[in-house]
Amino acid sequence: MSKPNSSDPNAVPNWRLFIALVKFTLFTIVLAFSYLLLEDSIDEWINRKPIPIVKTVKRNRITDDIPWDKVVNGIHVRSGLYDDPNVQTIIGACTSCHSSKLIIQNKATREGWEQMIRWMQKTQNLSDLGESEPIILDYLAKYYAPKKEGRRTNIDMDAIEWYVLDLEQ
Amino acid sequence: MKEKNNESRRQFVKNSTLSSMAILLGSPVVFGAHLTSDIRPIGLSITDWNELPGKSNDLKVLNDRPINAETPAHLLNDALTPNDLFFVRNNGIPPKNVNAQSWTLTFEGESAKRKISYTIAELKSRFKTHTLNLTLECGGNGRSEYNPPAKGNQWTTGAIGCAAWTGVLLKDVLADVGIKSDAVYIGYYGEDSHLSGDPDKNSISRGVPIAKALESESMIAWSMNGQELPILNGYPLRLVFGGYPASCSGKWLSKIVIRNRVHDGQKMEGKSYRIPCDPVAPGAKVADEDMCIIERMPVKSLITYPKSGAMIKKGKKLPLQGQAWTSADSITKVEYSIDFGVTWTACQVSSVSNKYQWHRFVAEVDLPQKGYYEVWARATDSDDIRQPIILPGWNPKGYLNNACHRIAVKVV
Structure with a gap:
């Protein structure tokens, strides 16, 4: 008496039909959403185009049509080094082994450049530079000297007078 | 001990100066040993002053016309900077033959209710005298x-000092003069003359907004550390505004104008004592109209x-001492680093008797191993603003560098 419909034999197939309908509706909604989300990529996939080939523009390195002695704004164009009566000595001694760019990006005192030459002689088969060495060192120390710049320089070590701080007093 | 060293150093400097005098003059200076540091033979003067009057020979002179001299950092260790060690930044030539008895200070200007002059004696008798420790x-x-x-002038770290200034509060005198409601600025005029000697030109005439003028630490001072003002620091009368560029604190003070606009005196306009209103890249060119007053x-x-x-x-602790200052209410923290800013340790910071006095800090620093160290110090103020460890923003005239100070130390 308390469950009047539970014994109704017609109720079971109606339930099943209802669940199938709900499943179908849910499936349709999910499909619709998926399409909305993926629309662009699906379109792209359907309408595939060949990947465009980007042409790289090759720039010529220093070419032979620049004269050996061309100077613009104080720079010897072929090497990028500062122009100077002795610049060809530097080019001859240094750039047969390495790029002039290695010089340009460095800064050192005369002593520092000398140390680099000694290192190259010791480890890189650089030969004795003979009479050219002082010319090369003068040139490098003049044009590629360290610069005091930046947001904070080192404390000036040359200006410090070191003293023993007597803490016994 | 330190005093003695200074004394012997001064003696050495004096002696070597005298020997070079002898070389220059071609004969020894007779009674040279009796010359005090204030006197030099007239033939040797390189400036209008034979020496820096009232100033220690330990000051580093950056310029002698006009006189600009800074104090080496290790000579600023006193709680109050002695008068002979206080830096000098002059824009013109200080007045000579000053008579403090007849000196007057005149108030006028669009926003002054009346024009009135006071002698220094009148300032002393009519207004309450105050002594404040103010950093400039x-x-x-x-x-x-x-x-x-x-x-x-390529100042390093020494255009700074803190002294006990005695005088009257500017606000007390301004109240007596009477300020109109449209007042926005005060400007000063002093008796120093223009470098060119042109009497119609002022070497410097700057000022402060009226609100700053009315602060309880803004002074008209006639005394520094219980003594007369040194002639190079404004004798007989000057303004003292802590927390503002010291150029606002006019020396050899003879006139104050109460303005209804921003004061337009010498070195108020153009690029003087101004920084870009908006931050700029290092080396940028900035138009005058884009520069704002510091x-x-x-x-x-x-x-x-x-x-x-x-x-x-090795094994000894390094005693560290210093001064810290701000235009905010107070210094809340000073820290030191011995590892280039990787770690920071707090120092002990002393309290102050009034706003704009510098705070002393002390610490005992452990240096763990032999070698080279830099000790850096940085302060934080009550606005929670602290010093940068690299340079602050570049500006065309190079003002306001408050990057942390560094010393070099070795453990041997």
């Missing part, structure tokens, strides 16, 4: 570190003991 720092202190470099000075500190270059034995 040149707006260009630290300029030498900027890159691209800025023109002007008002508050930034938080800063200085290690005053030991002098850079100290070598101590």
Whole structure:
């Protein structure tokens, strides 16, 4: 008496039909959403185009049509080094082994450049530079000297007078 | 001991100066030993002054016409900077033959209710006398570190000092003069003359907003550390505004104008004592109209003991002392680093008797192993603003460098 419909034999197939309908509706909604989300990529996939080939523009390195002695704004164009009566000595001694760019990006005192030459002689088969060495060192120390710049320089070590701080007093 | 060293050093400097005098004059200076440091033979003067009157020979002279001299950091270790060690930043030539008895200070201007003059005796008798410990720092202190470099006196760290100033409060005198409601600025005029000698030109005539003028620490002072003002620091009368560029604190003070507009005196306009209103890249060109007047000075500190270059034995603690100051209410923290800013340790910071006095800080520093160290100090103020460890923003005239101070130390 308390469950009047539970014994109704017609109720079971109606339930099943209802669940199938709900499943179908849910499936349709999910499909619709998926399409909305993926629309662009699906379109792209359907309408595939060949990947465009980007042409790289090759720039010529220093070419032979620049004269050996061309100077613009104080720079010897072929090497990028500062122009100077002795610049060809530097080019001859240094750039047969390495790029002039290695010089340009460095800064050192005369002593520092000398140390680099000694290192190259010791480890890189650089030969004795003979009479050219002082010319090369003068040139490098003049044009590629360290610069005091930046947001904070080192404390000036040359200006410090070191003293023993007597803490016994 | 330190005093003695200074004395012998002075003696040495004096002796070597006298020997060079002898070389220059071609004969020994007779009674040279009796010359005091204030006197030099007239033939040797390189400036209008034979020496820096009232100033220690230990000051580093950056310029002698006009006189500009800074104090080495290790000589700023006193709680109050002695008068002979207080830096000098002059824009013109100080007046000569000053008579303090007849000196007057005149008030006038569009926003003054009346024009009135006071003698120094009248200032002393009519208004309450105050003594305040106030720090003065040149707006260009630290300029030498900027890159691209800025023109002007290349101050390193020594355009700073803190003294006990005695005088009257500017606000008390302004109340007596009467300020109209449209007042916005006060400007000063002093009796120093223009470098060209042109009597119609002022060497400098700056000022402060009226609100700053009315602060309880803004003074008209006639005394410094219980003594007369040194002639190079404004004798017989000057303004003292802590927390503002020291150029606002007019010396040899003879006139104050109460303005209804921003004061337009010498070195108020153009690029003087101004920074770009909007931040700029290093080396940028900035038009005059895009430059804004510097008002508050930034938080800063200085290690005053030991002098850079100290070598101590391994195992000893390094005693560290210094001064820290701000235009905010107070200094809340000073820290030191011995590892280039990787770690910071707090120092003990002393309290002050009034706003704009510098705070002393002390610490005992452990240096763990032999070798080279830099000790850096940085202060934080009550606005929670602290010093940068690299340079602050570049500006065309190189003002306001408050980067942390550094000393070099070795453990041997």
